[in-house]
Amino acid sequence: MSKKAILMGNEAIARGVVEAGCEVASAYPGTPSSEILPAIAKYSDELETNTQVEWGANEKVAYEIALGATFAGKRSCAVMKQVGLDVAADPFMTSANFELNGGFLVIVSDDPGCHASQTDQDCRYFAMYARIPCFDPSDAREAREMVFDAYDVSEKYKVVTMLRPTTRVDHCRQDVELGEVRKLDNPAHFERKPYAGMIHFPARLDRESIPMRNTRYSKIQEDFETAFPKYNYEVPAKGKASLGVIAAGICFSTVMDSLKSLDREDISVLKIGTPVPLPLKMVEDFIARHDKVIVFEETYPVIEMQISDRNSIMGRWNGHVPMERELTIDVIRTYLLKALGEDEASSDSIEKLQQAQKELGLFVRPPRLCPGCGHRPSYSSIRKAYPNAIVCSDIGCYSLSKQQNAIDTIISMGASITVASGMYLAHKADGIGTDRPIFATLGDSTFYHNGMTGLTTAVYNRHAFVLGIMDNSITAMTGGQDHPGTGSKMRKDEEGVIVPLEDAVKGCGVKYVKVVEAYELKNNVQVVKEAWEYAKSDEEPAVIIFRHPCLTKLKVKQEQHLVKVDQDKCVGCRYCIDFFNCPGLAFDEEKKKAYIDERFCISCGVCVEICPVGAIVPVKEDDE
Amino acid sequence: MQFIIVGIGGQGILFTSKVLGHIALKKGQKIVGSEVHGMSQRGGSVISHYKIGDYRAPLVLKGQADILLAFDQMEAFRNFDFLREGGQAIVNVHEARSFENDSLKTYLSEREIIVHKIKGYDILKKHMNGNFLFLNVLILGAMCGAGLGNVTIDEVKEAITELAPARFRDANLKVVDLGYEALIKA
Structure with missing residues (x-):
């Protein structure tokens, strides 16, 4: 077996x-x-x-x-x-x-x-x-x-x-x-x-x-x-087919389960596993044998485009299949029924559920930085120092700092640095100098990926901005993979060599490099100001490495600092919610006060520094 | 049998479907499902689909799920439409008042959906020193307690023992029992 x-x-x-x-x-x-x-x-x-x-x-x-x-x-x-x-x-x-x-x-x-x-x-x-x-x-x-x-x-x-x-x-x-x-x-x-x-x-x-x-x-x-008859084949209808479906990749599986849920056997399906190059004769023969044919594939009409006469098919070109969004099983079922000219049985109860969702204040829960993540206070130190700064960000966990209103651009790996260069040059071209602080921020892995070429370009051409490297010493967003800065290889018994981040930055020609602990928010606000002053006056990039290990990879438990929101002091300004945005901080809409959501708080204690009126305070031992 | 498992990134949802799959494989059943990885794991809404039987596509169609396991009540409200008529849900409740909402009650009764509530955070605070990472095994225990999913508590315990690191074994098994007892009495 x-x-x-x-x-x-x-x-x-x-x-x-x-x-x-x-x-x-x-x-x-x-x-x-x-x-x-x-x-x-x-x-x-x-x-x-x-x-x-x-x-x-x-x-x-x-x-x-x-x-x-x-x-x-x-x-x-x-x-x-x-x-x-x-x-x-x-x-x-x-x-x-x-x-x-x-x-x-x-x-x-x-x-x-x-x-x-x-x-x-x-x-x-x-x-x-x-x-x-x-x-x-x-x-x-x-x-x-x-x-x-x-x-x-x-x-x-x-x-x-x-x-x-x-x-x-x-x-x-x-x-x-x-x-x-x-x-x-x-x-x-x-x-x-x-x-x-x-x-x-x-x-x-x-x-x-x-x-x-x-x-x-x-x-x-x-x-x-x-x-490849095992990848490209027809699942014929029983009797005369009322519809032909061409489906590739995951869409084939989805179409088959949709047909099962509809209990339909009058629809034939042509499965395509090799869309490039397309077995064109097979496809055109299928089309010729059916009155109506619909094409499901993701994400672009690659099969559709290779068919010479598209007039006889329903697809993206004529709006029978949506141009965007994932073709989930619900979407495919809906468009299958549309192609058949049949209606989905509607249900009144679903409106009751939607009503309940509205009444219960169901909110969209977008992904955000983990409680205790070092990126959060790093961005806060930039925003506290310069609320008006242009902050170019990058691809990685820290892109989630969008939720704390901390960043302004995200393009592609390493583009924080080059876009910051462009921002600087745009202001320089106006002759108005660089009064508005410009920041680039990216993670350690992204820096090794594609940051160094941009940084050397910025040093060479004298671009004034501050680069904050959000160093959690891992490729975090994708699940914690190693990179040149960690020196650990894929197999744990194979020894790699660490390429130290500070050395790599200096090797790019940067003269101003400061390494800070990301949690030390108060201190880092000062470092941020100093770095910008340097970049502006010396006309070259200054680099701050904000360091704190990724909490998902922490080997030892870090120090705990229990905090609470003093309900008398809290003025309900939502600064901590809108500009710090930790899952451990929640807002009571009735009382109009913030509070600690102990389901998620990990007691890192950093938020004590964030409250404009000092309402987030450490819990003393005799408090309980 | 079609499952929908929902919660918030970081609650350990993937392990739950892993356990269910492990048990199904031992029984020689066919399995297909879909998980969420990457960015969505970071504190956002997370949904895992799981189908046991003669299926090909990893996603469950709305209105077709037999069982909804919700690690968070808000995520349950968001996803009740996945359940078929007569489907059942296990919901980790942290604020019971919401279930008194009339529209919700009407929806659930019209669709003949049965909701089994468990106060997961309270139980873990009391018995596990507030370690909420045990929520996934608690929910699995609760599912057995409520008699759902065609799996026995022994099968769940065996699967957890085989899949989880040995150092968590005793704690995991204790929490499975806590979940089981919370719903078997109800």
């Missing part, structure tokens, strides 16, 4: 990667893909392979490391989220023009509905753009299975191959079959080939590589028409 386990989609992918004989894997964490690389290490250890598994400082780095291993003939993979591929786009697009030596898989997780991302982009477009094949799994089991085929395709055509799961595949849990490792007799080998091999000069590109890539893509397209 085969062995089964309940795996997260990401674990199933990792299991496939190890079983398929991948020997070098590199990644930068990013939700929803973060769990894949640690799971590769775990299964590699369990299955006793010697797979090299490492975090790269960013996705471009990770991609190129994995690519190098492929040049040396190994099966390798690079793992990232969709915006990570944006960072790695340069080597990705170029490597698509190569004939590879070993199997190379780029695993990119898209995030329909933007659960944890700044874009809703569809990386299957990237696969089309680069003219490489892409697999689109419909659940965890299939994702694992597809890894094997993706490697085989990669080696057969010597092409970069993409596995593109989406959030619901990455984070689903499912019973998945476990297999054994495929033993590959594949020692590292790199043959020198002057004037050829892995070097691209423009002339050769135009003459050889690009024609090769295009011919290869046409060949793959032809082969994919019939190569």
Whole structure:
């Protein structure tokens, strides 16, 4: 009997990667893909392979490391989220023009509905753009299975191959079959080939590589028409179909469960697992056999676009499928019924529930920084020092400081620094100097990811702003992964080397570097002022490293300082709620007073410094 | 059997679905579900879907869940529409007055939804020195106490023992009993 386990989609992918004989894997964490690389290490250890598994400082780095291993003939993979591929786009697009030596898989997780991302982009477009094949799994089991085929395709055509799961595949849990490792007799080998091999000069590109890539893509397209009946197949209706559905990726699973809930067997479904290149004949034959066809795929109309005559299909192009938002099971069911011209049975009771939700004051509960997080007082010290400052922020937990009205911009990894530079230059161009304080803030991992290039540019060009590095000594938002600043490697028994943050900052040419304890709010307000004065007068970036370990990774319990809100002193100004925004602080709307919500307070004691009237006070022992 | 598990990031919801899945796998059942990771784990509303049986999609359709486990009453109010007619809920209650709301009472009675309330914070304050991280096992115990989910308390205890770190074993099992007793008497 085969062995089964309940795996997260990401674990199933990792299991496939190890079983398929991948020997070098590199990644930068990013939700929803973060769990894949640690799971590769775990299964590699369990299955006793010697797979090299490492975090790269960013996705471009990770991609190129994995690519190098492929040049040396190994099966390798690079793992990232969709915006990570944006960072790695340069080597990705170029490597698509190569004939590879070993199997190379780029695993990119898209995030329909933007659960944890700044874009809703569809990386299957990237696969089309680069003219490489892409697999689109419909659940965890299939994702694992597809890894094997993706490697085989990669080696057969010597092409970069993409596995593109989406959030619901990455984070689903499912019973998945476990297999054994495929033993590959594949020692590292790199043959020198002057004037050829892995070097691209423009002339050769135009003459050889690009024609090769295009011919290869046409060949793959032809082969994919019939190569994967296990991923591309029809679930026929019973009798004459009243509707045809084309569904790819997770949408296929969702369509099948929707049909089950509707108890419908008069609808046929064409499942697509290889959207790029699309098995076009199969799709057009399906369309020809049905009066009405609707297409469900996430997040962009990639299949839809490849169909030559879209007049006969219902999809995004003509508004039959919504252009935005995740295609959840509720959405798909609704649009299926619409396509059938049928109405959803409405219920009056749901209005009662909505009424109750209104009366009970149900509020949206957005994610926010953990109670006791060091980022919160760090931002407070900036805002206390300069309420009017422009604060450019970045990608990471601290982006949640939006909830404390502390930050003004978020673009992409490292952009806090470069956008602050632009803000400075905009003011400089007006000739009005730099009277309004400008701050950039980003985390330690984000600094190593893409902060150093921006910082050297700012030093070189004399840009006046203060960079606050929110140093919790971990990649926190994605679950606590290590990075060059921690020096710990993926496998705990492998020793890495710490690249100290202060040294990295100084190495970028920064002269003013201060390291502070993030909890010391009062002191840090002064440090912030001093740093801005320095940046302004010396016309160069000043750096403050706000340090406090991430509480989710704390090894020892930190000191406790019980606090309470003195109900007589509290004036109900909501400063602590609106500008500190700790889950441990709540507001009683009837009494118009703040209070400590002991369900969440961890007694860090920092909020004592925040109250403008001193109403948050330490609890003395004889108080109780 | 379709479950919806809701709460606030940081309450340890993922472990609950892990336990349910572990038990189902042992029984040879098919499982598919969806969890929330990343940013949403940081103090925001968290929802976990879990389906046992012949399903493919990880999400539960509104109006189809058999059981709602709510670690926070506000999150229960937000998600009651997931329950089917005659569905049942275990709700961690910190402020009982809200349940007197007429619209809510009408909704629940029209849909024949049964709500089992447990004062989780009070119980953990009294017995576990206010360590609210035990809420997840408390809710699992309560679910068995209320006779929901087709799992026995022994199965839950066995799964927790196998899944949780050994140093929390005794405390975990104690809390399962606390949850069980809180609802079996009711």
